[in-house]
Amino acid sequence: xxxxxxxxxxxxxxxxxxxxxxxxxxxxxxxxxxxxxxxxxxxxxxxxxxxxxxxxxxxxxxxxxxxxxxxxxxxxxxxxxxxxxxxxxxxxxxxxxxxxxxxxxxxxxxxxxxxxxxxxxxxxxxxxxxxxxxxxxxxxxxxxxxxxxxxxxxxxxxxxxxxxxxxxxxxxxxxxxxxxxxxxxxxxxxxxxxxxxxxxxxxxxxxxxxxxxxxxxxxxxxxxxxxxxxxxxxxxxxxxxxxxxxxxxxxxxxxxxxxxxxxxxxxxxxxxxxxxxxxxxxxxxxxxxxxxxxxxxxxxxxxxxxxxxxxxxxxxxxxxxxxxxxxxxxxx
Numbered sequence: 001x002x003x004x005x006x007x008x009x010x011x012x013x014x015x016x017x018x019x020x021x022x023x024x025x026x027x028x029x030x031x032x033x034x035x036x037x038x039x040x041x042x043x044x045x046x047x048x049x050x051x052x053x054x055x056x057x058x059x060x061x062x063x064x065x066x067x068x069x070x071x072x073x074x075x076x077x078x079x080x081x082x083x084x085x086x087x088x089x090x091x092x093x094x095x096x097x098x099x100x101x102x103x104x105x106x107x108x109x110x111x112x113x114x115x116x117x118x119x120x121x122x123x124x125x126x127x128x129x130x131x132x133x134x135x136x137x138x139x140x141x142x143x144x145x146x147x148x149x150x151x152x153x154x155x156x157x158x159x160x161x162x163x164x165x166x167x168x169x170x171x172x173x174x175x176x177x178x179x180x181x182x183x184x185x186x187x188x189x190x191x192x193x194x195x196x197x198x199x200x201x202x203x204x205x206x207x208x209x210x211x212x213x214x215x216x217x218x219x220x221x222x223x224x225x226x227x228x229x230x231x232x233x234x235x236x237x238x239x240x241x242x243x244x245x246x247x248x249x250x251x252x253x254x255x256x257x258x259x260x261x262x263x264x265x266x267x268x269x270x271x272x273x274x275x276x277x278x279x280x281x282x283x284x285x286x287x288x289x290x291x292x293x294x295x296x297x298x299x300x301x302x303x304x305x306x307x308x309x310x311x312x313x314x315x316x317x318x319x320x321x322x323x324x325x326x327x328x329x330x331x332x
Contacts, residue, residue, distance in 0.1 A: 052078040053089050106137055110182070113141050118149040122157060129164075139168040140182045140189065147196045158200060165197045191221030195229060202232065206240030217330070227286040231299055234279035238306075242272040273310050274331065280306065281318075281325040 075093045082090060105128050112121040125142045128135055146161025171177050172190055183189035198212035213233040216223040223229045249269050253262040280303035287296035307318050 049078075049082050049085075049089075052081065053093070109138060109141050113145045116148070118145040118154075118157065121145040122160065133167070134171055134176065136168060136171055136177045136179070137181050139164050139171070140193075143168060143193060143196055144182070147199070150200070162197065162200050165193055165200070169193050169197065185221075187220040188222070191216045191219035191223040194219070195223055195232075198232060198236065202236055202239075206236045207244070208240075210236035210240050214330075214332075225286055227283040227292060227295065227299070230279045230283040230286065231295070234276045234283065237272060237276045237279065242269070242276060245269050245272060270310070271331075273306070277303065277307055277310065277321075278325060278328075278331050281322045282330075285322050285326050 075096050078093050079090075083094070084090075105124070109121055109124045109128070112118075112124055122142060122145065125138045128138050129142075132138070142164045143161060146157045146164065149157050150161070169190070172186065172193070177186060177189070180186045180189050183192060194212045195216035198209040198216065201209040201212065210233060213229060213236055217226075217229050217233065218224070245265070246269050249262075249265045253259070253265065256262065280299060283299050284296055284303060287293065287299070304315055304318065307321075308315055311317070
């Protein structure tokens with residue numbers, strides 16, 4: 001009797017101090033299915049997650065285009081279920097999806113460009129640049145497409161192309177480009193992009209065009225020895241800064257006595273003329289192939305006229321200039 005009373009007192013005291021104790025004891029005597037295996041759901045999820053990842057890897061490790069496509073589909077299904085997980089596998093799948101999408105976008109845009117479907121090329125490129133405004137590959141392809149579209153006589157994409165070209169050049173100048181694609185090298189990219197920008201601006205903004213042509217010529221690219229690039233440079237100089245400064249000189253000092261200010265501006269006009277003559281001479285000197293002879297004849301005639309204007313109507317020394325000009329630094 002004393003023992004049972006003591007047990008009752010212990011049980012009662014325990015129940016008062018720990019109200020949930022009796023319920024938990026009762027529950028432990030009759031556990032529910034979930035309590036018998038509380039981690040079953042988590043184990044199922046982990047197992048399913050592993051199966052999705054293995055399927056993704058099985059396709060990814062094979063380098064064929066079809067297997068990579070299947071890997072992409074498996075990756076998409078993985079991310080639908082487990083994309084919110086912050087672990088190494090989820091990060092690896094996310095990286096693959098991003099790279100695959102980049103590859104397919106670049107493939108699609110280059111296919112459209114190769115087919116000379118320039119409108120479609122821009123349609124593919126625009127939404128990519130909305131998400132990735134510094135995608136140099138897309139900017140480069142759109143510049144090429146817009147330039148060829150303009151050369152073919154269609155000006156509808158010109159304004160857009162100028163904007164994309166400026167952006168690509170800015171990325172190069174800021175040192176943000178490490179891969180030159182779609183160009184063979186960063187110098188070739190710099191040469192092409194600046195030459196293209198100069199071509200688009202040669203009529204509407206010849207001063208800026210001259211600066212772009214100069215950058216193209218200064219790059220370590222074929223534009224450095226391209227006679228047409230120098231021909232375009234000299235035209236841009238004459239139509240741009242030379243025409244502007246000459247008009248200002250005539251307006252300010254045309255009918256006035258000589259002065260230090262007049263002399264300084266005259267020397268500036270003369271320097272611009274000499275820069276144009278130098279570019280003309282380089283274009284002539286670099287025109288060495290049979291295919292370039294017609295162009296060489298035309299440029300030489302223009303050069304002779306300009307040279308005489310700056311040398312008292314005489315062409316004395318012109319041949320010597322042409323023969324030696326390539327050994328001299330480009331005047332700036």
